[in-house]
Amino acid sequence: MFEQLGLIGCGLMGGSFALAMKKAGLVKRVVGYSKSPSTTDRARQLGVIDVEAPSALLAVAGADVVLVAVPVAATEATLKAIKHLVTPQMLIMDVGSTKSDVVQAAQRSLRDQVGSFVPAHPITGREVSGVEHAEADLYSGRQVILTPTERTLTAQLQDAEKIWTALGCRVTSMSPESHDAAFAAVSHLPHLLAFAMMNSITGQAHGDDFLSLAGPGFRDFTRIAASDPKVWRDILLSNRDELIAQSKQFQQALHNIEQAMEKGNAQALEDMLTLASETRAHWRMGAKRK
């Protein structure tokens, strides 16, 4: 049980964490700060936070647990802003979708206090953003990846595991590098492709006609293209090396299918589609590895 959550970034992810912590009875009080005062104000009106802080630093004052829920490129400046009030007893986490850069930013900004920081990536999200869409169940039933380093304090790591478990998550730990390679493949690349798909259609003369005919397959395929552009700008830049590598792999797989199409090789085409279809049909989100 924590006394006070300091929430920096009262958007979808941060707001949902505050609501989940309260619902689980894990925290007595939430002090929140967002870059935009109207967002902080709205978060208080909606009962997502209890008290508005005028700065990130003041959101941390008196907190025993802190969540940094800002676009990943803002992590370093945020941690620098709060460094003077970070204590060895405090648990600080983020929710960023990239981890190598966040770990480096934490080391640069928190220095001797970096042991209090446990990098976290809850595998959830929605295509809408903003505190209006925050919900206490956003994290329930999801995976959370922690990417601790050698300098992470054991007490903080254990507390982080306890919190996410209490919120209904399955917690996995891995290195920041393994995390970023995996999420380039299964999250960042799908987002990149969905963004490109939308821009490809809108760039065509008949794009609006095409869109008016699109059905449920298109709806689900492109859902993530509506994601927050600033959040994803940072993710795509932060993990660009892994992402470009994954994109090259993808383009090769695409080329292989197109070649079978162009040659009219129905059997090779069917074989490739069968592999994809069976793999996807047997996949279950969050299933443990065999």
Added chain:
Amino acid sequence: MFEQLGLIGCGLMGGSFALAMKKAGLVKRVVGYSKSPSTTDRARQLGVIDVEAPSALLAVAGADVVLVAVPVAATEATLKAIKHLVTPQMLIMDVGSTKSDVVQAAQRSLRDQVGSFVPAHPITGREVSGVEHAEADLYSGRQVILTPTERTLTAQLQDAEKIWTALGCRVTSMSPESHDAAFAAVSHLPHLLAFAMMNSITGQAHGDDFLSLAGPGFRDFTRIAASDPKVWRDILLSNRDELIAQSKQFQQALHNIEQAMEKGNAQALEDMLTLASETRAHWRMGAKRK
């Protein structure tokens, strides 16, 4: 009101049509045929059809409305098989996702009876296939594209419009060529990319690890990759020229985003993601064009 539906292909699409027609009180009796006798048998056990026909031709005997719901490449052979029992009073439709090839196949196979054939494409589907997944509401609330030709009989076209409207669909007519260009962009390309995405991941050494970490974004993005490989083999081959053209457009859009990433041009990247995000956020499935 029809007396007898002849259903050729008792899978997800055909079976759902039979259930929908019965539920709407539009048909008294369904006689069904599938290539695999066990499928026909199962369709009867499930109450999707009333009578099993031992051949496509016998499924058409006595029918006043016929639905051909087979992979598009099987359309021509199917229509040839039933030609001798096609009458000028009969309405024949298909549900294929490509239309130029289906129209040509109908002209070649039905010849002077081609006026009875109304090419139809209901914009629906599921990632599962088979008569077990047939449901009476699959078509409800969806768009249906009809692509009649100069030779299509007016009475049949009007009956087709009445049927789909009675099943809760919004009916639109266009040329087969316009249809195929649009669906290359908003349906066939997303399927192609989703298939390629799955094969790209499974082709990697850590593919299984990556898949075990994938979340809801990946789940929705790749849902259509589980689609029926034989159905999609035919669609990708049948519409390959339009599809390859759309894929080139897409790859250019992807290249543009990747260039901004590689140059570290955050503003250009954000602009492109914002365009994609806003377009997708404002899009509504089935909304009429402004």
